Amino acid sequence: MSRPAPFPFSAIVGQDEMKLALLIAAVDPTVGGVLVFGDRGTGKSTAVRALAALLPPMRAVAGCPYGCEPDKPAALCEACRGAGRLKSVQVPVPVVDLPLGATEDRVVGALDLERALAQGVKAFEPGLLARAHRGFLYIDEVNLLEDHLVDLLLDVAASGENVVEREGLSVRHPARFVLVGSGNPEEGELRPQLLDRFGLSLEVRTPTELALRVEVVRRRDAYERDPEAFTARWKSEEAKVRRRIIAARERLAVVTVPDRTLERAAELCMRLGTDGLRGELTLMRAARAVAALDGDSTVADVHLQRVAASALRHRLRRDPLDDTGSTTRVERVVTEMFAE
Numbered sequence: 106m107s108r109p110a111p112f113p114f115s116a117i118v119g120q121d122e123m124k125l126a127l128l129i130a131a132v133d134p135t136v137g138g139v140l141v142f143g144d145r146g147t148g149k150s151t152a153v154r155a156l157a158a159l160l161p162p163m164r165a166v167a168g169c170p171y172g173c174e175p176d177k178p179a180a181l182c183e184a185c186r187g188a189g190r191l192k193s194v195q196v197p198v199p200v201v202d203l204p205l206g207a208t209e210d211r212v213v214g215a216l217d218l219e220r221a222l223a224q225g226v227k228a229f230e231p232g233l234l235a236r237a238h239r240g241f242l243y244i245d246e247v248n249l250l251e252d253h254l255v256d257l258l259l260d261v262a263a264s265g266e267n268v269v270e271r272e273g274l275s276v277r278h279p280a281r282f283v284l285v286g287s288g289n290p291e292e293g294e295l296r297p298q299l300l301d302r303f304g305l306s307l308e309v310r311t312p313t314e315l316a317l318r319v320e321v322v323r324r325r326d327a328y329e330r331d332p333e334a335f336t337a338r339w340k341s342e343e344a345k346v347r348r349r350i351i352a353a354r355e356r357l358a359v360v361t362v363p364d365r366t367l368e369r370a371a372e373l374c375m376r377l378g379t380d381g382l383r384g385e386l387t388l389m390r391a392a393r394a395v396a397a398l399d400g401d402s403t404v405a406d407v408h409l410q411r412v413a414a415s416a417l418r419h420r421l422r423r424d425p426l427d428d429t430g431s432t433t434r435v436e437r438v439v440t441e442m443f444a445e
């Protein structure tokens with residue numbers, strides 16, 4: 106029996122900031138990973154799966170364990186590069202779950218040294234990173250994952266390449282993916298150095314409005330009783346989102362970022378006291394993706410305002426004299442700045 110279609114992305118009630126962050130990552134994966142904090146049962150993993158399912162299927166090299174992109178010779182793995190004519194197949198955008206107890210070998214792949222020495226072949230068993238190439242890597246409770254693994258994942262996500270080295274042998278393969286980490290802040294914190302390396306972060310809450318809660322339950326129930334009928338009803342909404350993403354990806358290259366907007370982004374980061382330049386860079390990229398999603402050709406203040414909290418709230422230093430939440434602090438500065 107085939108698995109039922111995932112819950113439709115467009116049928117998710119509320120959670121606008123999370124949906125926007127995922128759309129941004131789908132349009133421009135270079136924005137960095139997405140960190141989702143929040144209560145259990147707020148549909149964090151549902152949203153990732155829903156988004157991946159509505160993305161257009163990808164063309165991939167048939168039989169390649171990394172699902173290489175046939176038309177991008179520079180990004181091919183070693184085997185595909187030496188293979189001559191490549192046959193391609195259509196595959197869905199992968200969503201790979203990284204379980205908390207996963208060993209490093211399982212994540213990055215395992216090099217079989219004994220076989221390599223005995224038979225002189227590179228015996229490599231690809232890991233989860235190989236499967237996540239061109240898709241999403243989802244980690245539930247990323248704050249409980251060992252720091253060195255989080256570090257490693259962020260490194261690979263940033264470089265787009267996985268390099269496995271064991272005693273003088275090495276294997277490398279493309280691994281470009283959007284890292285989505287979810288966490289419950291009450292169960293442990295991520296080190297600030299790791300936090301800062303995620304592109305966007307957001308907080309999801311169980312809706313507090315009665316009407317919204319009722320609608321969440323109504324849709325969930327309708328979906329679970331008859332997934333096929335439910336997804337059929339949302340088909341045209343889903344197609345709209347898909348077209349919006351495809352159009353935004355094409356538009357992204359021509360969206361311009363005026364100097365004035367960059368100055369605004371830098372000023373915002375300075376006023377908030379974020380370290381380094383990662384804040385500005387993410388803010389600029391996310392705002393550009395939002396402009397592309399909106400069909401605009403220039404990044405303006407409105408786009409910055411919409412992504413400011415997601416791009417910056419996890420980069421604020423803790424101020425001992427001000428225990429206001431980071432979201433409130435970003436919003437306060439945004440309001441002050443853009444009212445001027």
Ligand SMILES: [Zn+2]
Pocket residue numbers: 166169170171172173181182183184185186
């Ligand atoms: Zn390949």
